[in-house]
Amino acid sequence: MAKGVTPRSQDYAAWYTDVITRAGLADYGPVKGTMVIKPYGFSLWEHIKASLDGMLRESGHVNAYFPLFIPKSFLAREAEHVEGFAKECAVVTHTRLKATEDGQLIVDPESRLEEEVIVRPTSETVIWSMYKKWIQSYRDLPLLINQWANVVRWEMRTRLFLRTTEFLWQEGHTAHASAAEAEQEARKILDIYRRLAEDFLALPVITGTKSEAEKFAGAEHTYAIEAMMGDRRALQAGTSHNLGQNFARAFQVTFQNEANEEELVYATSWGVSTRLVGALIMAHGDDKGLRLPPRIAPVQVIIVPIYRQERDKTSIQDYLTPLKARFEECGIRFAEDWSDNSPGFKFNEWEMKGVPLRLEVGPRDVENGKVVLVRRDTGEKLFREVGRVADELPRLLDEIQTELFRQAQQFRDQHTYRVTSYDEFKAILNGDGGFIRCGWDGTRETEARIKEETKATIRCIPFDEQPEGLTCIYSGKPARHEVIFAKAY
């Protein structure tokens, strides 16, 4: 195996998969499009998950679990929804296999299901079939349920973490007594997603509304957080939908309001997935590998001992004992690398894994009462007194967190353009690419034409849009919205 990864500038896609495999995040599964999330990658996901789960609980949501299998007929209940997902559903048609005389294993034709079931691509339909049973009165509302689950979407083209046939996510499904409350919920969740991205993943995002063409199948409105990756393409990092009464209507979920009138329930759904891991890799990674934000890094500090002889090793171990005790008191996630690999190898290895801080201790440090710290974000070397380093670490980790965010934000801003002519628009997309902020006449036709001609799509209509006085980049008509265009994953 080569020593490093393919440089980003040479082949971004190869760099991305190299980093994932070399850092030990994931591996390809045996079935096309599937992925094994390895312990280090899974630990990263679990930290992301814990961060979000905490925020969801604080805002009154509870976790539950709904079945993987859904009757095929459920999907068809909501017209747009079936349209959106039918093409990518895995379908279970039989319930068993059997061995033939010549030892082959075949699907037992006698086990054919009367009603075929689908593997959930998302759970709106099963969940609303249950909500029908659970909701009668306004007193049953709001219902604020979240589930952490796997879903399957049989995609044509897959990429590790960004789009796999099966992926892990959380999906929230809420029911409300008024349209206004559902709208407020959808927006509240989007803000939680924004905080997850910005405060935990150090990933600056743009919040906004999806165009009709890009919204979720079955939603009234879709809101999203959009982030810029290192190749200046956009990645949708989370979505929140106001479903209006569409699913309540499809599943006949009504409640009696305070005026004793029967009314359809108002709904939202929202989700973020393991795609966030892909976002982290592409937003922060460099040619040495991952760079993880301390708040979600599985290992925040890697201790690398450096020694020649057994007695040095022993003295380093003793030297580290009180320091490690202090780390534990401070709640710092640290690990030690006592493997037989050379120090240089370990440095590269842990940089590949994106550990925010490396702490080196060698005989010279033991003699002088020092340690050496090296920041992954800046490469800076810091020499510190062993007795004081634990007190400083929480602040230093915060600083790294902030710095990663700052770098990503600066990168995004440098590659965000406001343009007024379609020629400029195309020049940017044919060049380095980036986010383009411009006017749009609000028509599906314009959006479709631009996509066809440039591959760029409307990522969102940002909440802070200022369409007044703008003209449409394509048609020249007065702009209905100011939007962000970009090529997207």
Place this chain on the structure above:
RNA sequence: CGGGGUGUGGCGCAGUCCGGUUAGCGCGCCUGCUUUGGGAGCAGGAGGUCCCGGGUUCGAAUCCCGGCACCCCGACCA
């Protein structure tokens, strides 16, 4: 579903055109010794249905026919 490519020890590849020793190289792995402040050195060693199935031939990784799988590029998508 179109277009392109690749299937050979764990990984990356050479060998295939032009059939012929025991299928080779780098990395990794195992053992031992020496090393260790930016991917250590030497010595020894283990590890292969050459994607699968037919065919041609005295002889097939190599030629012929058929299949399968995966990767990349496009249309669809969190």
